Amino acid sequence: MRLNQGYRAAWGLATLLGLSACAVGPDFHPPQAPKNAGYTPEAPVSPVSTANTIAGAAQRFDPGRDLPGEWWTLFRSPALDALVKRALAANPDLAAAQASLRQARENLYAGQGAFFPTASASFQPSRQKISGAAFGQPNESATLSLVTAQLSVSYAPDVWGGTRRQVESLGAQVDYQRFELEATYLTLTSNIVVAAINEASLRGQIAATQDIIKADTDQLNVVRQQFVVGGASRADELQQEATLAQSRATLPPLQKQLAQQRDQLIALLGGFPNESLAARFALTDLHLPEDLPVSLPSQLVAQRPDIRAAEAQFHTASANLGVAIANQLPQFAITGSIGSEALGFSNLFSAGTGIWTIAGSVTQTLFDAGTLQHKKRAAAAALEAAAAQYRSTVIRAFQNVADALRALQSDADLVHEQADAERSASDSYALARTQFRTGAISYLTLLNADRTWQQARLNLVQAQALRFSDTAALFQALGGGWWHRADVAPAAHGPDRLVVPVVSAFQP
Structure with missing residues (x-):
């Protein structure tokens, strides 16, 4: 009868302490989107069209339109x-990010175990x-x-909410790894698109250089013929030979860059440089996206994985401050054990062999040379740093979008002007060659x-490729539409676990 009464008293106390528990430290609230923030002082103007050239299509900015996954x-x-x-399917960075998310989830599940009692059994025979x-x-x-069989139960009531804040911190780490995975996904897809565009650009430059070498070779033959008939000097012939040599010298660096670009593509695919890659990219194989979504500034903070990851770190720092405060307060513990002790196996559970213990403890640090106080101050400083880092990440995100919008507006003009310049230069060169053959010009x-x-x-x-690349940069700057994808492997979520809700918290 006394045993049952003792247990009821102990567990009643534990329940009372648990129900009255509250979490010290600041309550975290997700930061609001910055007010009056925008991308440009004026409304962005949709890029113009450049007819009859690669990457010359008109593009239209569509504010508020959602991004495709x-x-x-x-x-x-x-x-x-x-x-x-x-x-x-094969990139190791993505696999590592998936594994890091699984790790964070398992750490959260492990941390939630602190909300429940710990039970252990022991059996100790001796002679x-x-x-x-x-x-x-x-x-x-x-x-x-002497034979002893015993069941022990221990429980640390979360009176000040330190455990709750610790679990809250672990939950924020799960969020951080979740958005780190999204950032890895976005970076990988963007790098592949840009690498393919760069390859297409290099192939275009190589083709242009080969045309230039052929034209210079043809022109050298003309100069030599002119030299034979007295229409050109030996100096003209030597100068054209030098021009041809210079044109040929620009080809190997482009070929080297193309080979390195192919190596990068294979590495992004999770392969090694000795593996072959059948795909070949040319600017003519790509279509310039014409309708460009431009997320509202108020939506950007919810779409960018780096902002969401910075928010999770901010949340972690806030919870860690609560943990540091709770560690300065008295720590409670309840332990109990029940079992049997006898002089042999046969009478281990006989009458009179039962043993039990119920104990409670309260521990308060009286002197630690300021260790806990300094840890609390360090946690407060970490919270300030996380808040500042979050603001910095938001500012960079808006800058990225603004830079992409400005670049696309400039790129359209650049392609238009470069197309006109190339046509004029081509016509001028063709006319100059004809005039030189007739001796009309030097x-x-x-x-x-x-x-x-x-x-x-x-x-x-280069201008055509730049317009493709900056278009990809806009999609990346806006978050890449990850909210429409299911890129988290099912195993990353782990099995269903019991999550203890956090009670209302207060600031001390």
Whole structure:
């Protein structure tokens, strides 16, 4: 009867302490979207059209429009779609991010165990010989067996909410790893798209350079013919040979960059450089997305994975401050054990062999040379740092979107101007070649026209590729539509677990 009464009293006290528990430290509230924040002082103007050229289509900014989860499909390249799909299945960075999320979830589940009592069972048989000398009878001795079976239960009531804050911190770490996974996903897909565009750009520059080399070779033959008939000097011939050599010298660096770009693509796919990659990309194989979503500034903070990850770190720092405060307060513990102790197995559970213990403790640190106080101050400083880091991340996110919008507006003008410049330079060079053959102009005039045309060809290819790349950068800056994807592996969620709700908290 006394045993039952003792247990009822102990567990009643534990329940009372648990129900009255409250969490010290600040309550975390997700930061609101910055008021009056925007991307540009004026409304962004949709990029203009450049007719009859690659990447010359008109683009339209659509404020408030949602982003597709698989935004890269807007480039309408089956080879690019296949490449992204392959990378998502094999990239090790993505696999590492998935594993980190699983780790964070399991740590959360482990932390939730602190809300419940811990029970352990022990069984200890022993046989020993004792001497009667300890009792004043040195000539007496005895051999006996002692068997003890015991069940122990311990519980630490979360009076100040320190455990709740610790679990809250672990939950915020799960959120952090979740958005780190999204950031990895977005970075991977964006890198593949940009790498494919860069490859297409390099192939375009190589093709342009090969055309230039052919034109310079043809022109060298003309100069040599002119030299034979007296229409050109030996100096003109040497100058054209030098021009041809310079054009040829620009080809190996481009070929090197293309080979390195291919290596990068294979690495993003989770492969090694000695593996082959069948896909080949050219600017003509890509379609420029025409309708461009532009998320509202108030939506951006909820869409960017890096902002959400910074918010989770902010939340972690807030919860850790509560843990540090709780550690300064008295710590409570309740333990109990029940079992049986007998001189043999046969009578282990006989009448009179029962044993039990109920104990409670309260511990308060009186002196630690300021250790706990300094830890609380460090946690408060970490909270301030996390808040500042969150603001910095938000500012960078708005800057990224603004830069992408400005770039797209500039790129459209640049492609238009470079297309006009290339056409003019091509016409001028063709006319100069004809005039040089007839002796109407000097070789120096022809050389200047040649160099202008060469540079215009390369500039146009680079401008076209830049417009593709900056379009991809806009989708990345807006968050990439991860909220429409199911990119978290089912195993990352782990089995269903009991989550104890957090009671109302207060600030001390």
